[in-house]
Amino acid sequence: MCGTSCLRESGYVFPVLAQWVREIVISLWRIFGGQKVRVDIPESSFDELTGATLDFEQVKQGMKTEVQQLERLKVGRCLVEREGRQQAKEKR
Numbered sequence: 001m002c003g004t005s006c007l008r009e010s011g012y013v014f015p016v017l018a019q020w021v022r023e024i025v026i027s028l029w030r031i032f033g034g035q036k037v038r039v040d041i042p043e044s045s046f047d048e049l050t051g052a053t054l055d056f057e058q059v060k061q062g063m064k065t066e067v068q069q070l071e072r073l074k075v076g077r078c079l080v081e082r083e084g085r086q087q088a089k090e091k092r
Helices: 056-073 081-091
Strands: 004-006 024-032 035-042
Touching: 024 056, 035 056
Parallel strands: none
Antiparallel strands: 004 035, 024 035
């Protein structure tokens, strides 16, 4: 998932691959991990393998569905980048 950030602190839940995302066009608010998170939808996204432009409406719907399903299944938790990096260091 790209461009999702926790309200409690600036940062991203899922890092964005800058080469595949150009500009954020809209932001949606969803519940994830029991917290309200902002989901930034890029204006244009590209397929990682082919480089083809992805349909905006499909990307938007896919991102909304992904966050909804993660919350419904109670999978994952809301992390800011700093916390994720700290956990990765601890597991080395």
